Amino acid sequence: MLPRTARWPATLALVASVLGLVFASYSTFDYAAHLDRQLHAVHCSFIPGAPASEDVNNACRTAMYSPYAALLRGQFWGGVPIASFAVGAFAFFVGFALWLVLARERSPLRARLFFGVLGLTPVVASVVMFFISLVRLGSFCKLCVGIYVSSLLLAVAAGRTLMDARSSVGVRPGHVALPFAWLAALGASALLPAALWVATLPDYRPLLASCGKLPVAVESHGALLKLPTKEPRQAVTLFVDPLCPTCKALHERLLGEGVFERLDPQVSMFPLDSDCNWMLDRPVHPGACVLARAVLCGGASRARQVLEWSYDEQETLAKLGKDGAALLKAKVVSRWGQDMAACLDARSTTLKLNQHLQFAVANHVPVSTPQMFLGDQRVCDEDTDLGLRFTLAQLAPQVLP
Amino acid sequence: MNPTIVDAQLQPPPADGGPASPPPPGPAIVGTAVAALLVLALSGAVAAQVRAAGTRLEHPEKAPEGKVAIADHTEAPYCTPSFKTVLQRVLNSCGLVGADSARRGCQPADVKTFASISDSDFNALFTPLKDRGAVVLFDEASDQLDPDAKKLLEERWQDRRGARYFFVVARASRTGTPDRNRALSHKRANSVRMYLDEQFHDPDLDKQVGLLWLGNEFAQLDKSYCDWPSTRGGKACSGEAVNRSAFVSWVDCRL
Structure with a gap:
């Protein structure tokens, strides 16, 4: 039987990826619900599946409404939430970590190196978002923190895998093209939810100017x-x-x-x-x-x-x-x-x-x-x-x- | 002990001293399948959520009963249908609203006609305005505002709150000829309006101030009105004196 220390990074990566996937999915679905331009409850808990909160001032709503929650907001109503990219990325890492768990020591060296390097990327994004939350928003949304922690755990697992891979000997390296294929798969996984998001967005333009005019634009006393x-x-x-x-x-x-x-x-x-x-x-x-x-x-x-x-x-x-x-x-x-x-x-x-x-x-x-x-x-x-x-x-x- | 080295050492040694033999494909297939399924399922769920939001956008649910209020003027309890009837007729007749908006002020004879109510009922309509308004008193045969009158007028004018219209109901005397009284009460009403204009230069004044000037044939005040807030509070007041006046008040009614 292999020592436990040989398996924990992959197991930790799997757990972290699943957690990250859950938090990112809640965040993305909450965001999607608001595309009808109405107010909805949002999930804001460290416990996956906890009821959504109606509180209009909770930190998750603050984060969701902030300019930092989505990309391409000028091109698409609401933009494309960053969490939607995380959904695809974490899903990819779930599959990859599962492979490492199942394959154990038989996984190719390049797979371990790839995971060791690319597994660090979510935490880089999380660190950036953490500082934005700290400095710009002044609050931390629990779903976001869930993603930060998941990314951190994934990074720990990735770091350990990387260290182990660099010092390992006699491990089959795997095909040289595999990292490129995995990279492409990671990119496709991260982009697919976002691409479908954009493809299914309704046309908001006719609605924008439908809320009336200001009949008296000038206050007659100049009081404004x-x-x-x-x-x-x-x-x-x-x-x-x-x-x-x-x-x-x-x-x-x-x-x-x-x-x-x-x-x-x-x-x-x-x-x-x-x-x-x-x-x-x-x-x-x-x-x-x-x-x-x-x-x-x-x-x-x-x-x-x-x-x-x-x-x-x-x-x-x-x-x-x-x-x-x-x-x-x-x-x-x-x-x-x-x-x-x-x-x-x-x-x-x-x-x-x-x-x-x-x-x-x-x-x-x-x-x-x-x-x-x-x-x-x-x-x-x-x-x-x-x-x-x-x-x-x-x-x-x-x-x- | 380095666990990875242990891993490598536990692998079966390759026959030619090279890398280990290819791993069985099972774990890779499982991992790939799980990742692909998750990505596809969640992407599909995302798309479904976005489409559902689009459907709700196109066919919004019926708005809840509690509609958002629209900014409007005050509607005080004294705005009874009778009061509003008089108010509407005064506004029409005085040119504040309606097609005849070029016209300013009202003719005394009109009041009797448009009010269509008795003197006492007409005065009773204004009773709830006792504390909101004030009685500006004049010297006999004069239309000059004294300093107290000016001060009180300023106070009342600036205490607009949510009111839409400012009413000035001028009177002259219980005695004397109706023509003379009409002319004098007209001057008194204009004195009030002109002072407000001079003092506040309000561009909306003409749309806000409704003037009524009464002769002695209609709605004269009795001595009980001496108890109302006035410019000469505490001084001797009689039924004759209280009619040498202009009652002023913001009116908190919507039409």
């Missing part, structure tokens, strides 16, 4: 805020709420896509807080009125900073908002200075905020945030996440870097 950007190329009107997580996410997506600096945004504050917004019978985001006033008080020079601060500190500010307006005001004043205190309570600020809300009424927009209009064309809510880049490429290609 113009946010400064570096290279404004396209007028855009945004209805936002400083405490709305989806608004924050859209803002981050626009920044992440490199699009925001090419927009010429006018912002209409639309706090979903019954304290100032009569369209609600209860506050959806308590404290949003205070923050909307703070953004208005920021004026042309600081409005963008105050809005982005509200997004950055959203969790803390939302908590303060629930505890009362006084605490929230104190936080705003401590960050933006004493002159903000008088402005927050000024009647002129209330009047201006009211003009923003009346602008929403004049345009008969839905009572929801965020809402984005490219010129006077409304961007459908369904196209502001997965399909954002494709939508921009179709409706305003000049804003894409």
Whole structure:
């Protein structure tokens, strides 16, 4: 009987590949479900098969909506998810590892070397995605972590196989063309799901401009805020709420896509807080009125900073908002200075905020945030996440870097 | 001990001292078959999922009952059908809505006609606006706004919230000739409107402010209106004085 240490790398590779395949498949299928432009539950658990989560703010949804989840997003609505490539690659490694497990010491040297080298590639991709999650997204989705861990285990197995192969003697090398054939098979396996994905995608173009127009593009009092950007190329009107997580996410997506600096945004504050917004019978985001006033008080020079601060500190500010307006005001004043205190309570600020809300009424927009209009064309809510880049490429290609 | 070397050592030694004999093809076939099946099955599943999403996209499920609200003006409980009837007629008659939108203001005689209700019922319609609005009082035979009147007007104007229309219902006196009273109440209504225009330069003013000026033949106020918020609160008030006024208020009704 062979020593156990001779077999564990291949066995580990098989287990790691199966795990990676499961996590990548869940991720891909969740992504595919969202191609109907609707909101669905997403799987976000380390336990394969655990129920999907309806939570709109879970880290897996954040990762899925990020610009890093898919390739070719400008060419195809939603792009092609990176996880779909992983599905094919892990499936290939399942078969390859199974061969190594079954063949044991009789597997050719070139097979071991091939596996030793190519088995490291998933972890390279995972390391890149890990740092993106850490630095850009600030959160880790459990399915992604599952793939990272699977890739790491596969890399450990591959590394050990490589070391063993380099020091082994008397092992049959195998045909010289085999590594090329395996490489081609790996490539084909990784590409096939993605190719079928692209081939079966519906045509979204007729839907993009189907969500209405902005009947009154100009606020008659000039009350809307113009946010400064570096290279404004396209007028855009945004209805936002400083405490709305989806608004924050859209803002981050626009920044992440490199699009925001090419927009010429006018912002209409639309706090979903019954304290100032009569369209609600209860506050959806308590404290949003205070923050909307703070953004208005920021004026042309600081409005963008105050809005982005509200997004950055959203969790803390939302908590303060629930505890009362006084605490929230104190936080705003401590960050933006004493002159903000008088402005927050000024009647002129209330009047201006009211003009923003009346602008929403004049345009008969839905009572929801965020809402984005490219010129006077409304961007459908369904196209502001997965399909954002494709939508921009179709409706305003000049804003894409 | 290096396990790989052990592996190699455990293999049967080749007869010619060269590499080991070819391995049996079974494991390779199994591995290849499993990989191929997995790739094909999962690719097919991916394609099926994408196609299913496309079908849902083409034939969306019926939207749930709870529709998203559309941004609109406030609809306060006092917006009864009677109130709305008067409101609609005032707006039409004053040129704020409808085909006759070039027309500004209303004729006193119209009020009786379009309101089609008694004096007391007409005034009762405005009772729920007691705290939302205010009574701007004038000196006898004057249409000049005093500082308190200007201050109160500014406060009320800026307290718009979700209202669509700002109503000004001017009156003159319970005594005197109807013609004289109509002329004076007309001036008072215009004083209010002009002050708002001067103060706020609101480009939408004409679309928001509805003016009514009443002679003494319709809807005069009794002394109980002295209790309403006014520019001369706390000072002596009589049934005669409270009619030298303009009642102003935002109206929180949709039409």
